[in-house]
Amino acid sequence: MRIGIDIGGTKTAAIAVADNGSFGEPLRRATGFGARAVLDSAEASVRALAERAGLDVSAFTSIGVGIPGAVDNANGVVSHAVNLGVSELALGRELGDRVGVPVRVENDVKAAALGAHQLSIDGATASGExxxxxxxxxxxxxxxxxxxxxxxxxxxxxxxxxxxxxxxxxxxxxxxxxxxxxxxxxxxxxxxxxxxxxxxxxxxxxxxxxxxxxxxxxxxxxxxxxxxxxxxxxxxxxxxxxxxxxxxxxxxxxxxxxxxxxxxxxxxxxxxxxxxxxxxxxxxxxxxxxxxxxxxxxxxxxxxxxx
Amino acid sequence: MRIGIDIGGTKTAAIAVADNGSFGEPLRRATGFGARAVLDSAEASVRALAERAGLDVSAFTSIGVGIPGAVDNANGVVSHAVNLGVSELALGRELGDRVGVPVRVENDVKAAALGAHQLSIDGATASGExxxxxxxxxxxxxxxxxxxxxxxxxxxxxxxxxxxxxxxxxxxxxxxxxxxxxxxxxxxxxxxxxxxxxxxxxxxxxxxxxxxxxxxxxxxxxxxxxxxxxxxxxxxxxxxxxxxxxxxxxxxxxxxxxxxxxxxxxxxxxxxxxxxxxxxxxxxxxxxxxxxxxxxxxxxxxxxxxx
CATH class of the missing domain: 3.30.420.40 (ATPase, nucleotide binding domain)
Incomplete structure (x- = not known):
């Protein structure tokens, strides 16, 4: 199972995705303002998903985060996320240190593109398109x-x-x-x-x-x-x-x-x-x-x- | 050695490119108007290059042609090359049949992009960039x-x-x-x-x-x-x-x-x-x-x- 988190300007949505691509209802909570609060809401999302699944956080293979702003995908640093009050945050490293699971970070629109693409593959496979x-x-x-x-x-x-x-x-x-x-x-x-x-x-x-x-x-x-x-x-x-x-x-x-x-x-x-x-x-x-x-x-x- | 031909609205330019990427002065001739004339100028370019090199045409590994218009790269068909008077021409097959060497066709701007890219690689390699x-x-x-x-x-x-x-x-x-x-x-x-x-x-x-x-x-x-x-x-x-x-x-x-x-x-x-x-x-x-x-x-x- 992998975790996917979408940090938006007002809400943070998180899902646990099974290896076969299925996932449950997203958990949503308010996104905090500022680097510390954004980290806190992401960590809380991870722990809540684990609790709902009855698993330890370490049972998840990886965590991926989509977030607005300029994202350095290689090192997990987000910058200029103006609506979140984040000028620069080493989100990948800091969240990873807190929960003990590898974290990858991507710009939210680019992450959504990957998600939409996977959905289209699944849909095409199902329909034979x-x-x-x-x-x-x-x-x-x-x-x-x-x-x-x-x-x-x-x-x-x-x-x-x-x-x-x-x-x-x-x-x-x-x-x-x-x-x-x-x-x-x-x-x-x-x-x-x-x-x-x-x-x-x-x-x-x-x-x-x-x-x-x-x-x-x-x-x-x-x-x-x-x-x-x-x-x-x-x-x-x-x-x-x-x-x-x-x-x-x-x-x-x-x-x-x-x-x-x-x-x-x-x-x-x-x-x-x-x-x-x-x-x-x-x-x-x-x-x-x-x-x-x-x-x-x-x-x-x-x-x-x-x- | 490979042949590269650039069929333009007024001139057709052709070069023979050695395996190390070096090539001589382009041979230029007027481009004919209409499918038959375009084919004739391309064939004449190939034969002139072979003659200049003192080789038989069959000595060339392949021929690539860049031409304006919509090109179906997979089957070598060019269409809507308005300036050349060509509505549709199976350039790859027809030129290939005439000279007995495999012919690939690409839109001229796309071909030039490949050429400029290769030049930039060679330049970067030379300069260490x-x-x-x-x-x-x-x-x-x-x-x-x-x-x-x-x-x-x-x-x-x-x-x-x-x-x-x-x-x-x-x-x-x-x-x-x-x-x-x-x-x-x-x-x-x-x-x-x-x-x-x-x-x-x-x-x-x-x-x-x-x-x-x-x-x-x-x-x-x-x-x-x-x-x-x-x-x-x-x-x-x-x-x-x-x-x-x-x-x-x-x-x-x-x-x-x-x-x-x-x-x-x-x-x-x-x-x-x-x-x-x-x-x-x-x-x-x-x-x-x-x-x-x-x-x-x-x-x-x-x-x-x-x-």
Whole structure:
């Protein structure tokens, strides 16, 4: 059994994955703020999983952690995890020392890409579908980023920057991005983008946006279209660079479900009408949604260093 | 000895590459128009190389051909090579039947990427420089496209579309691209873009543009800046997706030499001032120019299927 932990900005989710890939309901707890508190919540997750399984912590083969920020995969150090209040933390070594089990660390989107890829293999095996050679996981969370898997291997790149398509500028007259550039994809195709484009007191502004758009509200339809176009541009960028067989949309906003998939495919279909070149790439057919509720990052984290 | 052939829109260049990687002066001849004429020029190139070497054609181990258009690498079929008047041609089989030597076919930019990569290995070995794991070859010709080499292997992608960054739109208010989209990178960062942005009766409009810009002409400087920004955007797109160690600029426009490299690095440096994120990626340091006159596509074509 291996442990996979997904440390998010608000929640830490942890699962124990058996050798056959099966896992139980994720254990969730609030993520602490700051390096010490993040470590504490990770350690507590490990001990709670062991207790639930009736095992000693040492019974687990390895622990994998997915965490936002820049991760040095070789030495398990995470840095610039701003939302967690972590400037630098030797998470692999420190958590390993606390629990006595080897710990591997990966960026959360890259871990989720591994998890989504493994899920697609399992699904393809079950359905008899032929396996594609490559996949991108397009994470629509507070920000926008992708993880790329080629021949079953996660693409990290020279500096861990592979898949950071959220900071591809697409409009010189767009808004200023937090990265200092103008008109980045993330400024139209992310949770933070919707918060900015659709200011609202509703408990779930995204749901309100989609409900009003479904009811034909012109302002909501315009914002929704901008969002869909941004996600579609992300799909296009992934195909025109790495030419992946599949783009799997995940992250918090993927919980929108079918209306999201339909909207993105609709934009790609519209583009194909005016561009035979884009039509030849069959972009809409490459897009998938991650199953709602699938703990891609925790599952993928358990696979880091194994797959 | 292997033969490498680069079939371009106007010229066909061919070299014989020895097992140690050395090769002589390329043989050049006009490329015919249409499938039959393209085949004839390729066959004539092979026979001329053999004659120059005083060998029978059967003395060559293999022939590799780089050609514009969509290439099915597995069966040697090229299609949609519009500039050559070729809608579909089983180039590998037909040329192989004519000369009795196995023929492999690859898209010309992808072949050039292999050639540039091998050159960088040889150069690094000679200089003792550490080898990076990945490289993109950014071809500035009539159009704009890139070839990506990861761990010494050419990235083709699911449908041969990997590296087609010339059709990444970057400005919704840009001009209509031949592909049917608006504001593609190719509409600002290519030979055809300069022809459009700098209409001129000069024999070499690009040289005129750079000479006038060097003399401080405001209109020339503005066009040149747009061009540099487009190339820089191509470099950024390659790093934010595949995160290559090096981007090597090649193609016809790379003959501009140092002023091109300086201009692109200057834009990347300017962007880094306003974006700490981009600054952290050290984009300017990743850019190189292919040595002027190096026959990257012919050299790389000789390596197709070997490397």
């Amino acid at each position: 032929l396996l594609g050679g490559s996949m991108a996981y397009l994470n629509l969370g507070t920000g926008l980023a992708a993880g790329i898997v080629q021949n079953g291997v996660l693409l990290r790149g020279a500096t861990g920057t592979a898949g950071e398509i959220g900071h591809l500028p697409m409009d010189p007259r767009g808004v200023l991005c937090g990265c200092g550039q103008v008109g980045c994809l993330e400024t139209v195709a992310s949770g933070s983008a919707i918060t900015r484009m659709w200011p609202s007191d509703a408990e779930y502004p995204v749901l309100e946006l989609f409900e009003l758009a479904a009811a034909g509200d012109a302002a909501a339809l315009a914002v929704q279209r901008t969002f869909f176009e941004g996600v579609a541009a992300g799909v296009r960028a992934l195909v025109l660079t790495v030419d992946v067989d599949r783009v799997v949309i995940g992250g918090g906003l993927s919980a929108i479900g079918e209306p999201l998939l339909r909207g993105v495919r609709g934009v790609l279909a519209d583009w194909s009408v005016s561009s035979p070149f884009l039509a030849s790439l069959a972009l809409a057919e490459r897009v998938r949604l991650i199953p709602i509720g699938f703990p891609a990052a925790a599952f993928g984290a358990a696979l880091v260093g194994v797959k | 550490l080898l990076g794991g990945s490289m993109a070859y950014l071809n500035l010709g009539t159009g704009l496209a890139a070839g990506i080499v990861q761990n010494g292997v050419l990235l083709r992608g699911a449908t041969g579309t990997a590296g087609e960054i010339g059709h990444l739109p970057m400005d919704p208010r840009g001009v209509l691209c031949g592909c049917g989209q608006v504001g593609c990178l190719e509409t600002v960062a290519s030979g055809s873009a300069i022809t459009r942005m700098w209409p001129s009766d000069a024999e070499y409009p690009v040289l005129e543009l750079f000479e006038l810009a060097a003399a401080g002409d405001a209109a020339a400087l503005a066009v040149q800046r747009t061009f540099f920004e487009g190339v820089a955007a191509g470099v950024r797109a390659l790093v934010l997706t595949v995160d290559v160690d090096r981007v090597v600029i090649g193609g016809g426009l790379s003959a501009i030499g140092e002023p091109l490299l300086r201009g692109v690095r200057g834009v990347l440096a300017d962007w880094s001032v306003s974006s700490p994120f981009l600054a952290s990626l050290a984009l300017a340091e990743r850019v190189r120019l292919i040595p002027i006159g190096f026959p990257a596509a012919a050299f790389g074509a000789a390596l197709v299927g070997v490397k």
